[in-house]
Structure formats: structure tokens, C-alpha cells
Amino acid sequence: xxxxxxxxxxxxxxxxxxxxxxxxxxxxxxxxxxxxxxxxxxxxxxxxxxxxxxxxxxxxxxxxxxxxxxxxxxxxxxxxxxxxxxxxxxxxxxxxxxxxxxxxxxxxxxxxxxxxxxxxxxxxxxxxxxxxxxxxxxxxxxxxxxxxxxxxxxxxxxxxxxxxxxxxxxxxxxxxxxxxxxxxxxxxxxxxxxxxxxxxxxxxxxxxxxxxxxxxxxxxxxxxxxxxxxxxxxxxxxxxxxxxxxxxxxxxxxxxxxxxxxxxxxxxxxxxxxxxxxxxx
Numbered sequence: 001x002x003x004x005x006x007x008x009x010x011x012x013x014x015x016x017x018x019x020x021x022x023x024x025x026x027x028x029x030x031x032x033x034x035x036x037x038x039x040x041x042x043x044x045x046x047x048x049x050x051x052x053x054x055x056x057x058x059x060x061x062x063x064x065x066x067x068x069x070x071x072x073x074x075x076x077x078x079x080x081x082x083x084x085x086x087x088x089x090x091x092x093x094x095x096x097x098x099x100x101x102x103x104x105x106x107x108x109x110x111x112x113x114x115x116x117x118x119x120x121x122x123x124x125x126x127x128x129x130x131x132x133x134x135x136x137x138x139x140x141x142x143x144x145x146x147x148x149x150x151x152x153x154x155x156x157x158x159x160x161x162x163x164x165x166x167x168x169x170x171x172x173x174x175x176x177x178x179x180x181x182x183x184x185x186x187x188x189x190x191x192x193x194x195x196x197x198x199x200x201x202x203x204x205x206x207x208x209x210x211x212x213x214x215x216x217x218x219x220x221x222x223x224x225x226x227x228x229x230x231x232x233x234x235x236x237x238x239x240x241x242x243x244x245x246x247x248x249x250x251x252x253x254x255x256x257x258x259x260x261x262x263x264x265x266x267x268x269x270x271x272x273x274x275x276x277x278x279x280x281x
Contacts, residue, residue: 030272064091065143067160067168069123078125079167080116088114096122100138101151102170103182108133125169128183128201136182142168157195171198176246176263176274179222186222189246189263189274196268210245213237220244225263231278234259247275 016094064070065076067136071077071093079088098119100106106126109117113133118126120138129136134275148156148170156170174180174197181187181199189197198216202208208221211234218224220243229235229242233256235242248255254260254277263276 014161064093066091066125066166067144067146069141076122078116078118079114079163081112084111084114086114088116088163090165092116100126102122102138102140103172104138105183106134106138107137125167127169128174128181128185128199130184135183137185139172140170142170157198171195171200173197174199175246175271176223176225183220186218187247188217188225189221191264192277194264194268196264196271196274206239206241210243211235212243213239214241214243215239225276227278233279244277247277249273249275253277 028086035275045065066077066079069077074096075093076096077091077095078238079091081087081092094116097109097117098106098121099117100120104120105120106120106129108115108126108129110133111134113127116125118136118138120126120151124138124140126136127139140148140156142158142160143149145161146158148154148158150156150178151170156172158168160168161170162169172181172185174185176187176189176197176250179187184201185199186202187197188200189195198275202221203216203218204221205219206213208214208219208224210224211232212220213235214226220226224243224245227241229237229241232242232244244258245254249260249262250273254261257279258277259280260275261278263274264271
């Protein structure tokens with residue numbers, strides 16, 4: 001998804017207007033730093049005609065609404081990339097090929113993870129798969145009321161504008177210190193406005209390790225978040241900043257000149273111990 005830059009802790013790669021993050025495209029900060037939103041490249045491609053021609057990624061090339069789930073009986077509306085290799089940038093009807101519910105293990109069929117063909121039930125899509133397009137997790141689309149009744153006990157975050165509205169999914173809540181996301185997802189955070197932690201697939205274009213350049217939260221590997229360049233030791237980049245590790249305030253595990261400071265501008269109940277490694281001051 002492509003997301004706009006946001007508060008520290010950043011949005012993710014692959015969604016616009018994020019809570020701040022992206023269901024990655026590979027395998028989609030706390031203090032006072034501004035973090036970017038996550039990014040899953042959304043290439044500009046012409047919209048499809050409402051036709052019944054075969055689509056190269058499977059299914060019928062008919063536009064539909066993933067929230068309304070307005071496909072014929074026996075099929076579901078899903079998100080896909082119109083050209084193989086594209087991130088999710090369109091919607092189509094495909095046969096329902098499984099019964100997987102939110103959080104269940106799943107797999108994707110086709111040339112890449114953006115095919116839209118999976119074994120999740122109607123109203124869900126398989127995300128966070130591995131390199132073999134397996135071991136992912138079924139993620140529910142936002143309901144017609146734009147809520148998430150089956151995600152995080154009903155407290156999941158509806159990301160209705162992800163990928164320009166073609167991937168309106170529910171994000172699971174998580175703990176940045178525990179990294180307790182399903183599938184291959186990682187837990188990222190938004191230090192400014194919350195939620196305190198949300199799951200996205202890492203999209204480490206520049207490596208995603210501690211100190212690697214980043215422009216989106218999920219450009220970093222699990223356990224790290226994209227932090228503003230000025231707050232990171234040795235971070236010289238034209239991008240937003242560099243990946244920085246989360247840390248527990250009661251353990252102080254940061255290295256070099258960096259120290260562990262509170263990640264959130266205002267602590268969320270239950271997340272008071274979450275910190276991020278940054279330079280003093």
C-alpha cells in the first residue's frame with residue numbers, strides 16, 4: 001500500500017492515509033520524531049472494464065467492492081495487482097477456495113502474493129505470506145460499518161483507504177516489544193496518535209536492519225520502526241530516516257550513543273514500557 005507520511009512510528013508501505021503502516025509487498029516514533037507512513041508501491045495502471053474476460057492473475061476481470069462483497073454467489077471480492085508484480089491496486093471477483101477466518105493460516109496461489117487467489121473465506125484476504133506464498137494469515141476486510149468485528153476481539157483498526165481504497169483491511173493490534181503478529185507480520189507503532197501497535201508485513205527495501213535507511217515503518221524488520229534521521233546515530237540518508245529498535249524502558253538495551261526513551265508521546269495503558277532507541281536530546 002502507499003501511505004502518506006505521518007507521525008513518528010510511520011505509516012506502512014502500501015497504504016494511503018494510514019493509521020501509520022503497510023501490509024508489505026515482500027514475502028504490504030515514539031519520542032517526538034515524525035515517522036512516515038508505510039508504503040506498498042501502488043503503480044498507476046488504467047482501471048479495468050467491467051467485462052468477463054479472463055484476468056492473467058485468475059478470476060474474472062470485473063470491478064467489485066471489497067467492503068460490500070458484491071460478487072455473485074460462490075465468489076468473493078478481493079484485492080490484486082492488475083499486472084503481475086504490481087502491489088494490490090484493483091479489485092475483482094474470484095471463486096471462494098477456502099474457509100479460513102481472521103488469523104487462520106493461509107496460502108496464496110499464482111505468480112506472486114498479489115494474485116488475489118487464496119484459501120481464505122469470503123470477506124477475507126491472505127496476507128503476510130512467506131517467499132513460497134505460504135504461512136500467511138487471513139485478514140478480514142473492513143465491514144460495511146467500517147469496523148473489524150473479527151480482528152483483535154473487535155478492536156482491530158479499519159484501514160479503509162489502504163492502496164487508494166482497493167485494500168480496505170483490518171489491522172490486528174499488537175505489542176511492539178512482544179512482536180506477536182500472525183503469519184510473517186511485524187508489529188509497528190504510531191507514537192503520536194495510536195494505535196499503540198499494529199501488524200503489517202515487513203517490506204525491507206534497503207535491508208531493514210538497525211541503521212538502514214527507511215521511508216516507511218514497515219521498511220524495517222520485526223522489532224524495529226522507522227525513526228527520523230536526526231534521532232539516529234550515523235543516519236545519513238535522503239530518505240525519512242533509519243530503522244531503530246524498540247526497547248524496554250526497564251532494560252535499556254540500546255547501543256552506542258543512543259538511549260531508550262518512551263516511544264509514545266502519551267503512554268497508552270499497557271504499553272508504558274515501550275521505548276525506542278534514539279540519540280539523547
